[in-house]
Amino acid sequence: MKKKLLNETFGSYIRSLRIKNEIGQRELAKKIGLAASYLNDIEKNKRAAPKNDIIKKLSLILKVDLDLLNDLAGISKKTLPPDILDYIEKNPEIISLLRSAKNNKLKSSEFEKIEETINKSKTKCLIVAAGLGSRLKGHTEHNPKCMLDFGGKTLLQRQLSSYKENGIEDISLIRGYKKNKIKYKGIKYFDNNDYKDNNILNSIFYGEEVINGNIIISYSDILFEPFVVKRALESDHDISVIVDIDWRDYYIDRKDHPLSEAENVIFNSNNEVVKIGKIASDKEEVHGEFIGMIKLNHRGCEIFKQNFHRVKKHFWNKPFQRAKIFQKAYLTDMIQELVDIGIKVHCVIIERGWKEIDTVEDYRKALIEFKR
Numbered sequence: 001m002k003k004k005l006l007n008e009t010f011g012s013y014i015r016s017l018r019i020k021n022e023i024g025q026r027e028l029a030k031k032i033g034l035a036a037s038y039l040n041d042i043e044k045n046k047r048a049a050p051k052n053d054i055i056k057k058l059s060l061i062l063k064v065d066l067d068l069l070n071d072l073a074g075i076s077k078k079t080l081p082p083d084i085l086d087y088i089e090k091n092p093e094i095i096s097l098l099r100s101a102k103n104n105k106l107k108s109s110e111f112e113k114i115e116e117t118i119n120k121s122k123t124k125c126l127i128v129a130a131g132l133g134s135r136l137k138g139h140t141e142h143n144p145k146c147m148l149d150f151g152g153k154t155l156l157q158r159q160l161s162s163y164k165e166n167g168i169e170d171i172s173l174i175r176g177y178k179k180n181k182i183k184y185k186g187i188k189y190f191d192n193n194d195y196k197d198n199n200i201l202n203s204i205f206y207g208e209e210v211i212n213g214n215i216i217i218s219y220s221d222i223l224f225e226p227f228v229v230k231r232a233l234e235s236d237h238d239i240s241v242i243v244d245i246d247w248r249d250y251y252i253d254r255k256d257h258p259l260s261e262a263e264n265v266i267f268n269s270n271n272e273v274v275k276i277g278k279i280a281s282d283k284e285e286v287h288g289e290f291i292g293m294i295k296l297n298h299r300g301c302e303i304f305k306q307n308f309h310r311v312k313k314h315f316w317n318k319p320f321q322r323a324k325i326f327q328k329a330y331l332t333d334m335i336q337e338l339v340d341i342g343i344k345v346h347c348v349i350i351e352r353g354w355k356e357i358d359t360v361e362d363y364r365k366a367l368i369e370f371k372r
Helices: 010-020 025-032 036-043 052-061 066-076 082-090 094-103 108-121 134-140 155-165 200-210 226-234 298-315 331-340 360-371
Strands: 124-129 171-175 187-191 215-219 222-224 239-244 264-267 273-277 288-296 346-350 354-356
Touching: 010 036, 010 066, 025 036, 025 052, 052 066, 052 082, 052 298, 066 082, 066 298, 082 094, 124 155, 124 200, 134 360, 155 171, 155 222, 155 226, 171 200, 187 200, 200 215, 200 298, 200 331, 215 226, 222 226, 222 288, 226 239, 226 288, 226 346, 239 264, 239 298, 239 331, 273 331, 288 298, 288 331, 288 346, 288 354, 298 331, 354 360
Parallel strands: 124 171, 124 215, 171 187, 239 346
Antiparallel strands: 215 288, 222 354, 239 288, 264 273, 264 288
8 A cells, every 4th residue: 555545544535535526525425325424424434434336436436546445445444455355255265375375475576476467467458340441442342451461461360469479368359340251269259230330439338348457458450569568568557548659750651641640649747648639730749649559457447438438428429529429439539538537548658669551551551561
């Protein structure tokens, strides 16, 4: 637990966060489904921390790490964090593992290595491959663009290789256009049959059931080297976007996909997104390009899902961020929305190592490189 919270109680911490977020006690009580008097007692440390489902709601509303709240809740109840107790009860075999750790006197550095290994090995990926790929013209007349050939392997096979080289085996994919042409074994498929009338953001949520834990979500039309996935895995932030800061040369002589269509990023000194999307780079200083890959941890997934459903409810058939209607929104529109409401989105910085295959011109240039 962070040192600055060692002397904090669950109740006082909730109160300080509520005030920081400018939420009244009655308002917060209503949102989490408690009586205002009950919440008041919690804040004054007259009651122990509430049940797990309430703690989860507090984490999302007050924008605080769920693990931290569970730690404080455990202290409040003078026991282990409630999420850990619940897990042990459901998985009693974990006791044997804990006893082995005790008997072998594992050091904190050894625990950290085990934790890092587990997080990386259990990270999933969700690939969005539902689009028409109309800008590739005849090349996608019979196949979705993720099935384009690059040196004897499809674009999708090359993506899968980069993921598997980093130990990611749990892979899901959103299909749409020519969906029956994508049928590799070992992939969990979700079908977006409304792909003609929606865009990347809404397409992602056909696979909502796998958006939990640690997950990388990526576009299907990008070629990337394994180190790009490695960099994403190294981020322990709730929400991380992969940003190339050496991006401008990609647009030299790129006529069919000009600079004005790049999904650019402006970030601050802490590498946190300030602006993202199709930013007018001739008017503002752009720092990098979003490559079409985002990594979420367990809390990031909950933030992402909760806010998607919030804006879907309010903006369906209405303009949303840069999109004319919500159904046509890009992933960058959702990221900008999160930033606008005060959620930190971290930039994982890379320099090259990827390519977008959006047009016939992009495809032909990439093929030349594969023949060298």
